[in-house]
Amino acid sequence: MQYLVSVIHDQAGLATPDEDAAIDVFNDRLQAEGHWVFAGGLASPDTATVIDNRGGEAMFADGPFLESKEYLAGFWIIEAADLDVALKLAAEGSKACNRKVEVRPFL
Amino acid sequence: MVASLTRRFGDLDIAEEAAAEAFATAVERWRADGVPPNPGAWLTTTANRKAIDRIRRENKRDDKHKEAQMLHDNIPPEPLGAIDDDRLRLIFTCCHPALAMEARVALTLRMVAGLTMPEIARAFLVAESAMGQRITRAKAKIKAARIPYRMPSADDLPARIAGVLAVLFLVFNEGYLASGPDTDPVRHELTIEAIRLTRLIRALLPDDGEVAGLLALMLLIEARRPARVSASGELVPLAEQDRGAWDMELIAEGHRLVRERLAAAAAGVAPGRYQILAAINAVHTSARDMRDTDWSQVLALYDQLVRLDSSPIIALNRAIAVAELDGPEVALAALDRLEHKLAGYHAYHATRADLLRRLGHSRQSRAAYDRAIDLAGNTAETAYLTRRRDQLR
Numbered sequence: 001m002q003y004l005v006s007v008i009h010d011q012a013g014l015a016t017p018d019e020d021a022a023i024d025v026f027n028d029r030l031q032a033e034g035h036w037v038f039a040g041g042l043a044s045p046d047t048a049t050v051i052d053n054r055g056g057e058a059m060f061a062d063g064p065f066l067e068s069k070e071y072l073a074g075f076w077i078i079e080a081a082d083l084d085v086a087l088k089l090a091a092e093g094s095k096a097c098n099r100k101v102e103v104r105p106f107l
Numbered sequence: 108m109v110a111s112l113t114r115r116f117g118d119l120d121i122a123e124e125a126a127a128e129a130f131a132t133a134v135e136r137w138r139a140d141g142v143p144p145n146p147g148a149w150l151t152t153t154a155n156r157k158a159i160d161r162i163r164r165e166n167k168r169d170d171k172h173k174e175a176q177m178l179h180d181n182i183p184p185e186p187l188g189a190i191d192d193d194r195l196r197l198i199f200t201c202c203h204p205a206l207a208m209e210a211r212v213a214l215t216l217r218m219v220a221g222l223t224m225p226e227i228a229r230a231f232l233v234a235e236s237a238m239g240q241r242i243t244r245a246k247a248k249i250k251a252a253r254i255p256y257r258m259p260s261a262d263d264l265p266a267r268i269a270g271v272l273a274v275l276f277l278v279f280n281e282g283y284l285a286s287g288p289d290t291d292p293v294r295h296e297l298t299i300e301a302i303r304l305t306r307l308i309r310a311l312l313p314d315d316g317e318v319a320g321l322l323a324l325m326l327l328i329e330a331r332r333p334a335r336v337s338a339s340g341e342l343v344p345l346a347e348q349d350r351g352a353w354d355m356e357l358i359a360e361g362h363r364l365v366r367e368r369l370a371a372a373a374a375g376v377a378p379g380r381y382q383i384l385a386a387i388n389a390v391h392t393s394a395r396d397m398r399d400t401d402w403s404q405v406l407a408l409y410d411q412l413v414r415l416d417s418s419p420i421i422a423l424n425r426a427i428a429v430a431e432l433d434g435p436e437v438a439l440a441a442l443d444r445l446e447h448k449l450a451g452y453h454a455y456h457a458t459r460a461d462l463l464r465r466l467g468h469s470r471q472s473r474a475a476y477d478r479a480i481d482l483a484g485n486t487a488e489t490a491y492l493t494r495r496r497d498q499l500r
Contacts, residue, residue, distance in 0.1 A: 104252075
Protein backbone atom coordinates (compact mmCIF):
# COMPACT_ATOMS: atom_id res chain seq x y z
CA MET A 1 0.00 0.00 0.00
CA GLN A 2 1.41 3.38 -1.00
CA TYR A 3 0.69 6.73 0.59
CA LEU A 4 1.43 10.26 -0.51
CA VAL A 5 2.79 12.37 2.32
CA SER A 6 2.42 16.00 1.24
CA VAL A 7 4.42 18.66 2.99
CA ILE A 8 2.29 21.73 3.62
CA HIS A 9 3.86 25.08 4.29
CA ASP A 10 2.59 28.62 4.57
CA GLN A 11 5.75 30.70 4.37
CA ALA A 12 8.29 31.51 1.67
CA GLY A 13 11.76 30.09 2.12
CA LEU A 14 13.33 26.68 1.75
CA ALA A 15 14.37 24.23 4.42
CA THR A 16 17.16 25.38 6.74
CA PRO A 17 20.41 23.37 6.86
CA ASP A 18 19.26 21.81 10.14
CA GLU A 19 15.98 20.77 8.58
CA ASP A 20 17.78 19.38 5.53
CA ALA A 21 20.02 17.31 7.78
CA ALA A 22 17.04 15.93 9.70
CA ILE A 23 15.27 15.10 6.42
CA ASP A 24 18.37 13.20 5.22
CA VAL A 25 18.41 11.12 8.40
CA PHE A 26 14.70 10.38 8.00
CA ASN A 27 15.11 9.46 4.31
CA ASP A 28 17.97 7.09 5.15
CA ARG A 29 15.71 5.38 7.65
CA LEU A 30 12.87 5.09 5.14
CA GLN A 31 15.25 3.41 2.71
CA ALA A 32 16.79 1.12 5.31
CA GLU A 33 13.38 -0.06 6.50
CA GLY A 34 11.88 -0.54 3.05
CA HIS A 35 9.35 2.32 3.20
CA TRP A 36 11.02 4.50 0.58
CA VAL A 37 9.42 4.91 -2.84
CA PHE A 38 10.22 8.47 -3.84
CA ALA A 39 10.53 11.95 -2.33
CA GLY A 40 11.34 15.46 -3.39
CA GLY A 41 11.18 19.09 -2.48
CA LEU A 42 9.44 21.52 -4.83
CA ALA A 43 10.40 25.01 -5.97
CA SER A 44 8.06 27.79 -4.83
CA PRO A 45 4.51 27.97 -6.27
CA ASP A 46 5.52 31.11 -8.20
CA THR A 47 7.48 28.87 -10.54
CA ALA A 48 4.42 26.80 -11.52
CA THR A 49 2.81 26.76 -14.97
CA VAL A 50 -0.74 25.51 -15.53
CA ILE A 51 -1.49 23.69 -18.79
CA ASP A 52 -4.98 23.02 -20.15
CA ASN A 53 -5.13 20.87 -23.28
CA ARG A 54 -8.73 19.76 -22.95
CA GLY A 55 -9.85 21.95 -25.83
CA GLY A 56 -7.45 20.65 -28.47
CA GLU A 57 -5.00 23.51 -28.18
CA ALA A 58 -2.75 23.61 -25.14
CA MET A 59 -3.17 26.77 -23.06
CA PHE A 60 -0.41 27.85 -20.76
CA ALA A 61 -0.88 30.05 -17.74
CA ASP A 62 1.67 31.37 -15.31
CA GLY A 63 1.31 30.58 -11.63
CA PRO A 64 -0.23 27.90 -9.48
CA PHE A 65 -3.77 26.70 -10.28
CA LEU A 66 -4.83 27.48 -6.76
CA GLU A 67 -3.74 30.64 -4.96
CA SER A 68 -3.66 29.89 -1.27
CA LYS A 69 -1.62 30.76 1.76
CA GLU A 70 -0.72 27.14 2.29
CA TYR A 71 1.04 25.35 -0.51
CA LEU A 72 2.66 22.02 -1.34
CA ALA A 73 6.35 22.34 -0.50
CA GLY A 74 7.37 18.76 -1.20
CA PHE A 75 6.29 15.18 -0.74
CA TRP A 76 7.18 11.63 0.07
CA ILE A 77 5.67 8.54 -1.44
CA ILE A 78 5.98 5.77 1.09
CA GLU A 79 5.21 2.09 1.21
CA ALA A 80 3.39 1.11 4.42
CA ALA A 81 1.34 -1.91 5.47
CA ASP A 82 -1.56 0.19 6.71
CA LEU A 83 -2.58 3.67 7.83
CA ASP A 84 -1.19 3.23 11.36
CA VAL A 85 2.28 2.61 9.94
CA ALA A 86 1.87 5.49 7.46
CA LEU A 87 0.73 7.90 10.19
CA LYS A 88 3.69 7.02 12.40
CA LEU A 89 6.13 7.62 9.54
CA ALA A 90 4.34 10.84 8.58
CA ALA A 91 4.59 12.09 12.15
CA GLU A 92 8.33 11.54 12.04
CA GLY A 93 8.51 13.18 8.62
CA SER A 94 6.68 16.23 9.94
CA LYS A 95 9.17 16.49 12.77
CA ALA A 96 12.15 16.06 10.44
CA CYS A 97 11.11 18.72 7.91
CA ASN A 98 9.53 20.90 10.59
CA ARG A 99 6.32 21.36 8.61
CA LYS A 100 2.76 20.07 8.57
CA VAL A 101 2.14 17.01 6.42
CA GLU A 102 -0.94 15.33 4.99
CA VAL A 103 -1.28 11.60 4.35
CA ARG A 104 -3.36 10.31 1.46
CA PRO A 105 -3.63 6.76 0.20
CA PHE A 106 -3.06 5.90 -3.45
CA LEU A 107 -5.92 4.05 -5.09
CA MET B 108 -20.88 -11.52 14.33
CA VAL B 109 -20.08 -8.36 12.37
CA ALA B 110 -16.76 -8.22 14.20
CA SER B 111 -15.69 -11.73 13.24
CA LEU B 112 -16.92 -11.27 9.65
CA THR B 113 -14.88 -8.08 9.44
CA ARG B 114 -11.82 -9.92 10.59
CA ARG B 115 -12.38 -12.60 8.01
CA PHE B 116 -13.29 -10.43 5.05
CA GLY B 117 -11.50 -7.21 5.95
CA ASP B 118 -14.41 -5.05 4.90
CA LEU B 119 -17.02 -3.44 7.14
CA ASP B 120 -19.67 -3.14 4.43
CA ILE B 121 -19.46 -6.75 3.39
CA ALA B 122 -19.53 -7.89 7.01
CA GLU B 123 -22.49 -5.72 7.90
CA GLU B 124 -24.56 -6.68 4.87
CA ALA B 125 -23.77 -10.37 5.18
CA ALA B 126 -24.88 -10.35 8.81
CA ALA B 127 -28.10 -8.53 7.95
CA GLU B 128 -28.85 -10.92 5.07
CA ALA B 129 -28.19 -13.92 7.27
CA PHE B 130 -30.69 -12.66 9.85
CA ALA B 131 -33.26 -11.98 7.15
CA THR B 132 -32.82 -15.48 5.76
CA ALA B 133 -33.10 -16.91 9.26
CA VAL B 134 -36.44 -15.18 9.82
CA GLU B 135 -37.85 -16.78 6.66
CA ARG B 136 -36.25 -20.17 6.89
CA TRP B 137 -36.75 -20.76 10.61
CA ARG B 138 -40.39 -19.88 10.36
CA ALA B 139 -40.85 -22.57 7.70
CA ASP B 140 -38.39 -25.22 8.88
CA GLY B 141 -38.09 -24.52 12.59
CA VAL B 142 -35.06 -23.21 14.48
CA PRO B 143 -31.91 -25.25 13.74
CA PRO B 144 -30.16 -27.11 16.59
CA ASN B 145 -27.33 -24.55 16.76
CA PRO B 146 -28.77 -21.17 15.68
CA GLY B 147 -25.52 -19.25 16.30
CA ALA B 148 -23.46 -21.52 14.08
CA TRP B 149 -26.20 -21.52 11.44
CA LEU B 150 -26.14 -17.72 11.31
CA THR B 151 -22.36 -17.59 11.12
CA THR B 152 -22.19 -20.13 8.30
CA THR B 153 -24.98 -18.39 6.40
CA ALA B 154 -23.37 -14.97 6.83
CA ASN B 155 -20.02 -16.31 5.62
CA ARG B 156 -21.73 -17.72 2.52
CA LYS B 157 -23.55 -14.45 1.88
CA ALA B 158 -20.29 -12.54 2.14
CA ILE B 159 -18.55 -14.86 -0.33
CA ASP B 160 -21.56 -14.62 -2.67
CA ARG B 161 -21.33 -10.89 -2.61
CA ILE B 162 -17.63 -10.85 -3.32
CA ARG B 163 -18.26 -13.23 -6.25
CA ARG B 164 -21.00 -10.98 -7.57
CA GLU B 165 -18.76 -7.97 -7.54
CA ASN B 166 -16.28 -10.01 -9.50
CA LYS B 167 -13.37 -7.65 -9.28
CA ARG B 168 -9.80 -8.79 -9.68
CA ASP B 169 -8.84 -7.77 -6.14
CA ASP B 170 -11.90 -9.46 -4.76
CA LYS B 171 -11.17 -12.63 -6.71
CA HIS B 172 -7.91 -12.76 -4.90
CA LYS B 173 -9.67 -12.11 -1.63
CA GLU B 174 -12.17 -14.83 -2.37
CA ALA B 175 -9.40 -17.35 -2.89
CA GLN B 176 -8.09 -16.34 0.49
CA MET B 177 -11.49 -16.69 2.09
CA LEU B 178 -12.18 -20.13 0.69
CA HIS B 179 -8.93 -21.35 2.15
CA ASP B 180 -9.54 -19.70 5.45
CA ASN B 181 -7.59 -21.64 8.00
CA ILE B 182 -8.76 -19.67 10.98
CA PRO B 183 -9.97 -22.33 13.41
CA PRO B 184 -13.44 -22.06 15.00
CA GLU B 185 -13.22 -19.41 17.64
CA PRO B 186 -13.21 -20.00 21.38
CA LEU B 187 -15.30 -17.47 23.28
CA GLY B 188 -12.33 -15.25 24.13
CA ALA B 189 -11.52 -14.72 20.46
CA ILE B 190 -14.93 -13.17 19.88
CA ASP B 191 -14.17 -10.56 22.53
CA ASP B 192 -10.84 -9.91 20.86
CA ASP B 193 -12.56 -9.44 17.52
CA ARG B 194 -14.97 -7.01 19.04
CA LEU B 195 -12.17 -5.08 20.70
CA ARG B 196 -10.31 -4.83 17.39
CA LEU B 197 -13.47 -3.61 15.72
CA ILE B 198 -13.88 -0.94 18.41
CA PHE B 199 -10.35 0.33 17.87
CA THR B 200 -10.90 0.45 14.12
CA CYS B 201 -14.15 2.37 14.52
CA CYS B 202 -12.48 4.74 17.02
CA HIS B 203 -9.41 5.39 14.89
CA PRO B 204 -7.91 8.89 15.33
CA ALA B 205 -7.79 9.42 11.55
CA LEU B 206 -11.60 9.55 11.62
CA ALA B 207 -13.52 12.60 12.81
CA MET B 208 -14.73 12.22 16.38
CA GLU B 209 -18.40 12.25 15.33
CA ALA B 210 -17.71 9.54 12.78
CA ARG B 211 -15.95 7.36 15.35
CA VAL B 212 -18.87 7.49 17.71
CA ALA B 213 -21.44 6.94 14.97
CA LEU B 214 -19.53 4.06 13.45
CA THR B 215 -19.09 2.25 16.76
CA LEU B 216 -22.76 2.62 17.59
CA ARG B 217 -23.64 1.22 14.18
CA MET B 218 -21.05 -1.54 13.82
CA VAL B 219 -20.31 -2.62 17.38
CA ALA B 220 -23.48 -1.79 19.30
CA GLY B 221 -25.84 -2.36 16.36
CA LEU B 222 -27.91 0.82 16.78
CA THR B 223 -30.04 1.88 13.84
CA MET B 224 -29.32 5.03 11.86
CA PRO B 225 -32.33 6.96 13.30
CA GLU B 226 -31.27 6.07 16.85
CA ILE B 227 -27.75 7.32 16.21
CA ALA B 228 -29.03 10.47 14.54
CA ARG B 229 -31.21 11.22 17.55
CA ALA B 230 -28.38 10.60 19.98
CA PHE B 231 -26.43 13.35 18.22
CA LEU B 232 -29.26 15.75 17.47
CA VAL B 233 -28.52 15.62 13.73
CA ALA B 234 -30.59 14.69 10.69
CA GLU B 235 -30.69 11.04 9.70
CA SER B 236 -29.38 11.72 6.20
CA ALA B 237 -26.38 13.59 7.58
CA MET B 238 -25.66 10.71 9.95
CA GLY B 239 -25.90 8.23 7.08
CA GLN B 240 -23.41 10.21 5.04
CA ARG B 241 -21.07 10.46 8.00
CA ILE B 242 -21.02 6.70 8.43
CA THR B 243 -20.68 5.99 4.70
CA ARG B 244 -17.80 8.42 4.43
CA ALA B 245 -16.04 6.91 7.45
CA LYS B 246 -16.37 3.40 6.05
CA ALA B 247 -15.01 4.53 2.69
CA LYS B 248 -12.02 6.08 4.41
CA ILE B 249 -11.33 2.96 6.48
CA LYS B 250 -11.25 0.99 3.27
CA ALA B 251 -9.35 3.38 0.99
CA ALA B 252 -6.75 4.53 3.52
CA ARG B 253 -6.49 1.03 4.97
CA ILE B 254 -7.19 1.82 8.57
CA PRO B 255 -6.07 -1.43 10.17
CA TYR B 256 -8.34 -3.89 11.89
CA ARG B 257 -6.19 -4.76 14.86
CA MET B 258 -5.16 -3.72 18.34
CA PRO B 259 -3.07 -0.55 18.50
CA SER B 260 0.55 -0.98 19.54
CA ALA B 261 1.37 -0.68 23.23
CA ASP B 262 2.76 2.85 22.71
CA ASP B 263 -0.41 4.07 21.04
CA LEU B 264 -2.85 2.33 23.33
CA PRO B 265 -3.36 4.97 26.07
CA ALA B 266 -3.95 7.72 23.50
CA ARG B 267 -6.45 5.58 21.64
CA ILE B 268 -8.42 4.78 24.78
CA ALA B 269 -9.96 8.23 25.32
CA GLY B 270 -11.92 8.07 22.08
CA VAL B 271 -13.09 4.56 22.83
CA LEU B 272 -14.35 5.56 26.28
CA ALA B 273 -16.31 8.49 24.85
CA VAL B 274 -18.00 6.11 22.46
CA LEU B 275 -18.83 3.55 25.14
CA PHE B 276 -20.32 6.22 27.39
CA LEU B 277 -22.58 7.31 24.56
CA VAL B 278 -23.71 3.75 23.98
CA PHE B 279 -24.44 3.47 27.68
CA ASN B 280 -26.41 6.70 27.70
CA GLU B 281 -28.48 5.62 24.74
CA GLY B 282 -29.33 2.47 26.69
CA TYR B 283 -30.05 4.26 29.92
CA LEU B 284 -32.33 6.83 28.36
CA ALA B 285 -33.27 5.46 24.95
CA SER B 286 -33.95 8.28 22.55
CA GLY B 287 -36.51 6.66 20.28
CA PRO B 288 -40.28 6.73 20.74
CA ASP B 289 -40.49 3.17 19.37
CA THR B 290 -38.02 1.49 21.70
CA ASP B 291 -38.23 0.55 25.36
CA PRO B 292 -37.46 3.56 27.54
CA VAL B 293 -34.51 1.75 29.05
CA ARG B 294 -32.59 -0.48 26.68
CA HIS B 295 -30.98 -2.88 29.03
CA GLU B 296 -29.11 -4.64 26.23
CA LEU B 297 -27.20 -1.45 25.45
CA THR B 298 -26.25 -0.58 29.03
CA ILE B 299 -25.13 -4.16 29.60
CA GLU B 300 -23.20 -4.11 26.32
CA ALA B 301 -21.48 -0.84 27.22
CA ILE B 302 -20.55 -2.18 30.66
CA ARG B 303 -19.31 -5.42 29.15
CA LEU B 304 -17.12 -3.60 26.65
CA THR B 305 -15.80 -1.26 29.35
CA ARG B 306 -14.90 -4.25 31.53
CA LEU B 307 -13.09 -5.70 28.54
CA ILE B 308 -11.05 -2.52 28.16
CA ARG B 309 -10.36 -2.47 31.87
CA ALA B 310 -9.01 -6.00 31.69
CA LEU B 311 -6.73 -4.72 28.97
CA LEU B 312 -5.67 -1.55 30.79
CA PRO B 313 -6.11 -2.18 34.51
CA ASP B 314 -4.03 0.86 35.51
CA ASP B 315 -5.92 3.43 33.45
CA GLY B 316 -7.80 5.75 35.82
CA GLU B 317 -10.37 6.90 33.30
CA VAL B 318 -11.26 3.34 32.32
CA ALA B 319 -11.85 2.55 36.00
CA GLY B 320 -13.74 5.83 36.36
CA LEU B 321 -16.04 5.13 33.43
CA LEU B 322 -16.75 1.60 34.64
CA ALA B 323 -17.58 2.92 38.13
CA LEU B 324 -19.79 5.60 36.63
CA MET B 325 -21.72 3.11 34.52
CA LEU B 326 -22.14 0.69 37.43
CA LEU B 327 -23.43 3.40 39.77
CA ILE B 328 -25.96 4.58 37.20
CA GLU B 329 -26.96 1.05 36.18
CA ALA B 330 -27.50 0.18 39.87
CA ARG B 331 -30.41 2.63 39.96
CA ARG B 332 -32.13 1.18 36.91
CA PRO B 333 -34.62 -1.00 38.85
CA ALA B 334 -36.02 2.14 40.49
CA ARG B 335 -35.96 4.31 37.42
CA VAL B 336 -39.18 3.47 35.62
CA SER B 337 -42.45 3.13 37.56
CA ALA B 338 -44.96 0.29 37.12
CA SER B 339 -47.02 2.63 34.94
CA GLY B 340 -44.03 3.25 32.66
CA GLU B 341 -43.05 6.68 33.93
CA LEU B 342 -39.54 7.88 34.51
CA VAL B 343 -38.86 8.30 38.25
CA PRO B 344 -36.45 11.14 39.05
CA LEU B 345 -33.64 10.54 41.53
CA ALA B 346 -35.44 12.39 44.33
CA GLU B 347 -38.45 10.07 44.15
CA GLN B 348 -36.73 6.75 43.56
CA ASP B 349 -37.18 3.82 45.93
CA ARG B 350 -33.60 3.51 47.03
CA GLY B 351 -34.30 0.07 48.47
CA ALA B 352 -34.68 -1.18 44.90
CA TRP B 353 -31.16 -0.12 43.92
CA ASP B 354 -28.71 -2.91 43.13
CA MET B 355 -26.41 -2.90 46.15
CA GLU B 356 -23.93 -5.24 44.56
CA LEU B 357 -23.30 -2.90 41.62
CA ILE B 358 -23.11 0.05 44.02
CA ALA B 359 -20.53 -1.77 46.16
CA GLU B 360 -18.42 -2.50 43.08
CA GLY B 361 -18.74 1.09 41.86
CA HIS B 362 -17.79 2.48 45.27
CA ARG B 363 -14.79 0.18 45.39
CA LEU B 364 -13.56 1.55 42.07
CA VAL B 365 -14.16 5.15 43.17
CA ARG B 366 -12.18 4.55 46.37
CA GLU B 367 -9.37 3.08 44.28
CA ARG B 368 -9.30 6.28 42.18
CA LEU B 369 -9.54 8.53 45.25
CA ALA B 370 -6.45 6.81 46.61
CA ALA B 371 -4.68 7.48 43.30
CA ALA B 372 -5.83 11.13 43.38
CA ALA B 373 -4.49 11.46 46.94
CA ALA B 374 -1.17 10.17 45.61
CA GLY B 375 -1.13 13.00 43.07
CA VAL B 376 -2.75 11.53 39.95
CA ALA B 377 -5.20 14.17 38.67
CA PRO B 378 -8.60 12.58 37.99
CA GLY B 379 -10.23 12.89 34.59
CA ARG B 380 -13.87 13.59 33.85
CA TYR B 381 -15.20 10.04 34.20
CA GLN B 382 -13.57 9.66 37.60
CA ILE B 383 -15.16 12.91 38.77
CA LEU B 384 -18.56 11.91 37.38
CA ALA B 385 -18.21 8.55 39.14
CA ALA B 386 -17.40 10.36 42.39
CA ILE B 387 -20.56 12.48 41.99
CA ASN B 388 -22.59 9.33 41.52
CA ALA B 389 -20.89 7.77 44.52
CA VAL B 390 -22.15 10.70 46.62
CA HIS B 391 -25.71 10.14 45.35
CA THR B 392 -25.60 6.40 45.92
CA SER B 393 -24.24 6.89 49.46
CA ALA B 394 -27.22 9.01 50.54
CA ARG B 395 -30.26 7.48 52.22
CA ASP B 396 -32.53 10.01 50.52
CA MET B 397 -32.46 13.27 48.56
CA ARG B 398 -32.14 15.42 51.70
CA ASP B 399 -29.37 13.27 53.08
CA THR B 400 -27.31 13.97 49.92
CA ASP B 401 -24.08 15.88 50.49
CA TRP B 402 -24.87 18.61 47.94
CA SER B 403 -21.85 20.74 48.79
CA GLN B 404 -19.68 17.77 47.92
CA VAL B 405 -21.60 17.31 44.67
CA LEU B 406 -21.17 20.97 43.79
CA ALA B 407 -17.44 20.91 44.64
CA LEU B 408 -17.05 17.95 42.27
CA TYR B 409 -18.98 19.76 39.51
CA ASP B 410 -16.73 22.79 39.99
CA GLN B 411 -13.75 20.52 39.45
CA LEU B 412 -15.44 19.02 36.40
CA VAL B 413 -16.28 22.37 34.82
CA ARG B 414 -12.57 23.21 34.84
CA LEU B 415 -11.87 20.07 32.75
CA ASP B 416 -14.90 20.09 30.51
CA SER B 417 -16.69 23.23 29.39
CA SER B 418 -19.67 21.31 27.97
CA PRO B 419 -22.99 23.13 28.56
CA ILE B 420 -24.54 19.83 29.67
CA ILE B 421 -22.12 19.68 32.60
CA ALA B 422 -23.03 23.28 33.41
CA LEU B 423 -26.71 22.28 33.32
CA ASN B 424 -26.15 19.44 35.80
CA ARG B 425 -24.11 21.73 38.00
CA ALA B 426 -27.07 24.11 38.09
CA ILE B 427 -29.25 21.30 39.49
CA ALA B 428 -26.85 20.97 42.43
CA VAL B 429 -26.87 24.76 42.81
CA ALA B 430 -30.67 24.64 43.11
CA GLU B 431 -30.39 22.27 46.07
CA LEU B 432 -27.81 24.43 47.84
CA ASP B 433 -28.69 28.03 46.91
CA GLY B 434 -32.30 27.67 45.77
CA PRO B 435 -34.08 27.49 42.41
CA GLU B 436 -33.77 31.20 41.68
CA VAL B 437 -29.96 31.14 41.58
CA ALA B 438 -30.06 27.97 39.49
CA LEU B 439 -32.51 29.53 37.06
CA ALA B 440 -30.16 32.47 36.49
CA ALA B 441 -27.37 29.98 35.71
CA LEU B 442 -29.68 28.19 33.28
CA ASP B 443 -30.54 31.38 31.42
CA ARG B 444 -26.90 31.74 30.48
CA LEU B 445 -27.01 28.32 28.78
CA GLU B 446 -30.08 28.92 26.67
CA HIS B 447 -28.32 29.73 23.41
CA LYS B 448 -26.41 26.45 23.58
CA LEU B 449 -29.08 24.12 24.91
CA ALA B 450 -32.33 25.43 23.41
CA GLY B 451 -32.73 22.16 21.46
CA TYR B 452 -32.00 19.88 24.42
CA HIS B 453 -35.04 18.47 26.26
CA ALA B 454 -33.29 18.17 29.63
CA TYR B 455 -32.59 21.91 29.61
CA HIS B 456 -36.31 22.68 29.34
CA ALA B 457 -37.28 19.94 31.81
CA THR B 458 -34.87 21.34 34.39
CA ARG B 459 -36.12 24.84 33.76
CA ALA B 460 -39.73 23.70 34.08
CA ASP B 461 -38.99 22.08 37.43
CA LEU B 462 -37.22 25.18 38.78
CA LEU B 463 -40.04 27.45 37.61
CA ARG B 464 -42.58 25.11 39.21
CA ARG B 465 -40.71 25.28 42.52
CA LEU B 466 -40.77 29.07 42.30
CA GLY B 467 -44.53 29.03 41.68
CA HIS B 468 -44.32 30.39 38.11
CA SER B 469 -46.94 27.99 36.77
CA ARG B 470 -47.51 29.58 33.39
CA GLN B 471 -43.83 29.73 32.46
CA SER B 472 -43.29 26.29 33.91
CA ARG B 473 -46.06 24.88 31.73
CA ALA B 474 -44.48 26.41 28.61
CA ALA B 475 -41.12 24.89 29.53
CA TYR B 476 -42.73 21.47 30.10
CA ASP B 477 -44.41 21.75 26.69
CA ARG B 478 -41.07 22.43 25.06
CA ALA B 479 -39.39 19.56 26.96
CA ILE B 480 -42.17 17.14 25.97
CA ASP B 481 -41.81 18.18 22.33
CA LEU B 482 -38.09 17.49 22.36
CA ALA B 483 -37.95 14.38 24.57
CA GLY B 484 -38.00 11.11 22.65
CA ASN B 485 -37.97 8.73 25.59
CA THR B 486 -41.48 7.46 26.29
CA ALA B 487 -41.05 7.12 30.06
CA GLU B 488 -39.65 10.61 30.26
CA THR B 489 -42.48 12.03 28.16
CA ALA B 490 -45.00 10.32 30.46
CA TYR B 491 -43.35 11.78 33.55
CA LEU B 492 -43.09 15.29 32.09
CA THR B 493 -46.70 15.19 30.92
CA ARG B 494 -47.97 14.23 34.38
CA ARG B 495 -45.86 16.94 35.98
CA ARG B 496 -47.19 19.53 33.55
CA ASP B 497 -50.79 18.47 34.10
CA GLN B 498 -50.36 18.74 37.86
CA LEU B 499 -49.53 22.45 37.53
CA ARG B 500 -52.22 24.80 38.73
